[in-house]
Amino acid sequence: MQHFLKHKAALDMAVEACATREYWSAFTESPSRTLHPAGAHEAGKTAFEARLNTPFPLDQPGEIGRIGFEISPYTQAPLGIDYPHVDVDVIMSASKTAMHSWKAISPEERVGLCFEMAFALEEQCFENAYATMHTAGQAFLMAYSGSGPNALDRGIEALTYAHKAMSDIATSATWTKPFGKAGVVTLKKSYRLMPRGTAIVVCCATFPMWNAYPAIFANLATGNPVIVKPHPNGILPVAIAVKKMRAILEGAGHDPNLVIMAADTRDAPITIDLLQHETTAIIDYTGSQRFGTWIEKNCADKLVFTETAGCNGVVIHSTDNLKGLISGLANALCGFSAQMCTSPQNIHVPKDGFISDEGPISFNEFKDRLSQTIRDRLAEPRRAAAMCGAIQADQSLAILRDLQTDPRAQIALDTRPYDHPEFPNARTATPLILEVGAKDRPLYQEEHFAPVSFLIKEESAEAALENATTLAREFGAISSYLYSADDDFTEKAQDAFANAGASLWCNMTVPMPINFAAAYSDFHVTGLNPAGNACLSDLAFVANRFRIVQFRSPA
Amino acid sequence: MQHFLKHKAALDMAVEACATREYWSAFTESPSRTLHPAGAHEAGKTAFEARLNTPFPLDQPGEIGRIGFEISPYTQAPLGIDYPHVDVDVIMSASKTAMHSWKAISPEERVGLCFEMAFALEEQCFENAYATMHTAGQAFLMAYSGSGPNALDRGIEALTYAHKAMSDIATSATWTKPFGKAGVVTLKKSYRLMPRGTAIVVCCATFPMWNAYPAIFANLATGNPVIVKPHPNGILPVAIAVKKMRAILEGAGHDPNLVIMAADTRDAPITIDLLQHETTAIIDYTGSQRFGTWIEKNCADKLVFTETAGCNGVVIHSTDNLKGLISGLANALCGFSAQMCTSPQNIHVPKDGFISDEGPISFNEFKDRLSQTIRDRLAEPRRAAAMCGAIQADQSLAILRDLQTDPRAQIALDTRPYDHPEFPNARTATPLILEVGAKDRPLYQEEHFAPVSFLIKEESAEAALENATTLAREFGAISSYLYSADDDFTEKAQDAFANAGASLWCNMTVPMPINFAAAYSDFHVTGLNPAGNACLSDLAFVANRFRIVQFRSPA
CATH class of the missing domain: 3.40.605.10 (Aldehyde Dehydrogenase; Chain A, domain 1)
Structure with a gap:
């Protein structure tokens, strides 16, 4: 012991x-x-x-050669x-x-x-x-x-x-029980845990x-x-x-x-x-x-x-902290170039915009401010490097290229390689944001493993909620996000996401990565939607x- | 609440x-x-x-007719x-x-x-x-x-x-964590259990x-x-x-x-x-x-x-309570005509017999005493009825008929219908005990859902243990039984059964049904052998x- x-x-x-x-x-x-x-x-x-450039010493059985x-x-x-x-x-x-x-x-x-x-x-x-x-x-x-x-x-x-x-x-246990006329029986019991x-x-x-x-x-x-x-x-x-x-x-x-x-x-x-x-x-x-x-x-x-994995959704209904909303979202879209299972991908925004502490915000205004915030944040290569890191696989760049020319989408913020201050050959890409119609679901209903997100033009916040929860249920979600300054809508959204088997992070405008999952506190993956069973x-x-x-x- | x-x-x-x-x-x-x-x-x-002879009233949706x-x-x-x-x-x-x-x-x-x-x-x-x-x-x-x-x-x-x-x-929880220069963040969290x-x-x-x-x-x-x-x-x-x-x-x-x-x-x-x-x-x-x-x-x-289900085994090495052993086993073979998932089926006995508190007991002596005990116990129809109940399915009688004439087995105790004191048409059968060689594994390696057990002639107690644990691992076991007055053998048997993923009831000579499984105390089914996963x-x-x-x- x-x-x-x-x-x-x-x-x-x-x-x-x-x-x-x-x-x-x-x-x-x-x-x-x-x-x-x-x-x-x-x-x-x-x-x-x-x-680097050496054999990794690992004294294991069954070595029949070297690989890697x-x-x-x-x-x-x-x-x-x-x-x-x-x-x-x-x-x-x-x-x-x-x-x-x-x-x-x-x-x-x-x-x-x-x-x-x-x-x-x-x-x-x-x-x-x-x-x-x-x-x-x-x-x-x-x-x-x-x-x-x-x-x-x-x-x-x-x-x-x-x-x-x-x-x-x-x-172990001692178990004593009367068996009618047969008398009282006492058994010793022990329990062994087996792998x-x-x-x-x-x-x-x-x-x-x-x-x-x-x-x-x-x-x-x-x-x-x-x-x-x-x-x-x-x-x-x-x-x-x-x-x-x-x-x-x-x-x-x-x-x-x-x-x-x-x-x-x-x-x-x-x-x-x-x-x-x-x-x-x-x-x-x-x-x-x-x-x-x-x-x-x-x-x-x-x-x-x-x-x-899933196609994590963001539903925007309203906010009393627009700056925090945009800041939190911009960080999450940049963080490790959105190569995290908790990164948001689908941002569902009412086509007529939404109410904020800065007054009504139109769809385009929101799109522009979010894009500009990201542009500003990544202007300086050192900061871009710290936020975005590098792209793990070439395939992600191919995904970006395909999406850039997809006729169903309009580019709201284009992706570009940024110059890494330390590694000139680094495989990098800043976030691509595409504006799409709600009807273009085949485009955004699956995870695109690359720094890409979709600004989805929804009829209303209710429609946004319906679409996002349907996607979570059918295609999976690990982290979902809601921005709402309305308690009734928030409650409705919590029920809807819960019924879709998805957890929901609400109004994450705080100065932390909005998709951070904390051990001992945040249950990671529900097991109720296609994003995993555990x-x-x-x-x-x-x-x-x-x-x-x-x-x-x-x- | x-x-x-x-x-x-x-x-x-x-x-x-x-x-x-x-x-x-x-x-x-x-x-x-x-x-x-x-x-x-x-x-x-x-x-x-x-x-009886009436429609069972159950007010349920979707009734499209009557059945049963x-x-x-x-x-x-x-x-x-x-x-x-x-x-x-x-x-x-x-x-x-x-x-x-x-x-x-x-x-x-x-x-x-x-x-x-x-x-x-x-x-x-x-x-x-x-x-x-x-x-x-x-x-x-x-x-x-x-x-x-x-x-x-x-x-x-x-x-x-x-x-x-x-x-x-x-x-719910309140979670507070410093995020470096960004400052301290406090989140309210709540957790909802979903079916x-x-x-x-x-x-x-x-x-x-x-x-x-x-x-x-x-x-x-x-x-x-x-x-x-x-x-x-x-x-x-x-x-x-x-x-x-x-x-x-x-x-x-x-x-x-x-x-x-x-x-x-x-x-x-x-x-x-x-x-x-x-x-x-x-x-x-x-x-x-x-x-x-x-x-x-x-x-x-x-x-x-x-x-x-599995083919529950009994390994006999030795006993300091022969009467209790035979009595417990006889009861278990009779109890509800062995139609329980905990009923023993395969009794592995060393061909040269075993040591008991009554001196050495030969294989045949054991066979005869066990058979005679069952005969005595079921001689009186009222007692037979209380112990054996009735046979659930005709198919069990067919299994008995087939086994009675199996050339690989010798009948140690034949089965017969007993006269039920209350229901003259009751489908009944007293236990059939067959003597078989250890090599006739195809005969006894699966559960025969009927009042039948096999007295398996083993080379030694060690061979009996090996055979019974192999069967438990490969064909499943819900309850296994050991009779041993030797601590070393008991320990060895516990390890062997545990490694076969089977629980073991040792020296059950007490005046209770040896296969009784008690809620809150006995874990029923291990999930480690083919007798079930839960x-x-x-x-x-x-x-x-x-x-x-x-x-x-x-x-």
Whole structure:
């Protein structure tokens, strides 16, 4: 119980945070030099640079060669790193073996070891931030948070739910019951928590660790070994984390094969082999809606958790803070070039405009002010770089090109590459805003994974609400937004979004990223619409990852 | 909150029982006349008799005719009752409508209303016991418990877990976080629990209510309307319960269509139409392993809970209570003619016998004593009737006939119809025991739904353990049994069964039915082997039946 006791205080605080849903973090959220040991940032950067153009050392079973081809969105050059190319059957077998000793450890100690790993992972946040920058394309600050403290927060949150679910079950009981004339019977009973089996954690390209840590910790805590499958262009952040977790496990006397990485390339994918392997019991998937739906349908014999994507809507009815509205929305459209699953895409605006604290605002006025705000904000390359980062995939640029010439849309704000102050070859694009009619739903009803949003001309705020909630229900939504200074409309909108299975952020005019999702406080993904079937984190995310085996005998 | 407050004390006790897993019940377990109002038993019997040969009045939407054909295993004559033949689309639509108002009620009040229903259902236990006797074939005492207090106990247990899972989620929060230079942000957040949609509860023929109440209450509590699909020969117990639940709901001002019955016949089954209907969101199935597996594979877009069947094994290593062993086993082989999902089927005995408190016992000696005990116990028809009840389906007699002449098996104890003291036409059969070699696995590796067990001649106790655990893993097991006076072997057996995903009842020589499964204490079905994917009851049984939708806005 060494590690459990060591981290018991943190666990207690996490349990409390999950209950109150107030702000809490076990990690240093800011990369500010004043908050970290001297030289930590530089050491992390140096460590990242030392990884380039070398084989990544990961002492795993089943290595049958080397694999890996990652391009930095900042340099558009290959990272030049290779990783173990694994034999699927061999790692599956190693994973199975690792489970045997792991499941014999108490659930508490497994939770303690996950905490130990999380704090060790925090130590490589700077290195991992650079790795995330140069694979996902995030700006440094987001990469630091998104693969570091914010991702670890969500990891600890899931770990905490796993602990809650497991500690809900008594380890033993004495049961006494009269059986009529036969007399009173007393039985001793004991309950053993059993893992399901190997879990495959499929990471996405743009946030390699944010969904990975919750899945990894939820699985490990409940006794299931993990095989992490990084995106072909997002291997390095995963490799760094897996290497660290293996080291912590091994250092504590456990089988490092509890966490194995299975890298591949676009040309030789192994995801389906992993997912459909007979040894696989659990699948945690983050990525496209299409593949997520395929998994839900075709891996019915596994326990499947998905977080995919939707076409997040913004409904504008009215506002008493127009500046805040425009500022918040402009930030969200720029933030990481809208390559986040929470970025808004469809802005539903009444064709006759709306009422604001600055008086009535016409559709065109709104369009112009929003566009101008974004133009202003991105005028300065350093600021553009900090906000937009780089574009993860060439494909996103192709999407922009296609949309620029789509006859159904009018360009309200055109996209352009911005000049990155540090990386002249960076793949960049400022937000494209297209004005479309409400009837052009085929154009905007699916997620366009690129910095593009649609200003949708709606008959009225009511029509906007109807359209946005229908889209959420039918095509999915992870974060939805409402601006309304009218309590009745707000209440109606909350009911309508709830009935569409979508959460709603109302009047987010505050000086924070409006799409920020906070661990311990914001439930991420409802599981009620096509944007995924699982939630970070609730009891449903963890309670079925383990099962209960029972023994009983006469006392 | 009227009903929640009314039943809060009982709920608190149920929560405590789930935590301690000690004995508790909210209901009167025995039908003893001294424990019930005068005339309650007679009134129930009369009420049942009045149902015969009349149309069952159930005021439901979508009635397009009348349907139903049930045969009493005791009289082998039709009950002569007909029920609404429903239009599937119409009841689905009514169910959907009912959800709208139901989900608006607080989770606590829904839990309170389920308690209200449970206590109302207790009042019809005598009537339902007779209905269960004459459809399932259970003896009166078992029918009283199995469709009454014991079933309601499991219902309240599931309801309690639903309450635990729902009350784990805060209804609101205030979240305050510093965002660097942007300043401190405070958000108000609220969380709304949302149901998934209509749940189909498929009941089995032999225990119509025991699995139904947990599923019904788990669904209703979490906001999901229920359509109950009875077995074609087990409609009456379900109809009586559904009528009562609808009356309670309506009396409390709620939509009675929250609980609808969809009856069918063998010739015109509607189960698949219900399960695959687009409105269906949840499936709770109890029945054959084959159909359960079909559902798991073919209804991947629904949330599926199954409890099916396995070939429950008994491993005999040694005993310090031979009399208790034989007595417990004999009872279990006779109890409801082994038509229970917990009845043992495969008795793995070392070919050289085993050590007991009466000295070494040879294989043949054991066989003879077990057989003789059963013969003695069933010699008196009144006692045979109380123990064995009747055979639910003709098919079970056909299974017995086939096995009697199987060249691979030797008859150790032959089956015969016993003369029922009250119902001369009763379909009865005493237990058949077959002696087989361990190698004849194809013969005994699947459940034979009939009063038959196999005495399997094993090389050793170790071989017996290996065989029984392999069968549990590959073909499923709900209850497994071990007799061992050796602590090392017991520990080894516990590990082996746990690794096979099976619970183990050790040395059950006490004067109670060895296969009795107690609500609040015994987890029923592990979900780790082919005998089902769900457990009565744990958090996994309830936590995913509802989802969380969230709202947030600046404070």
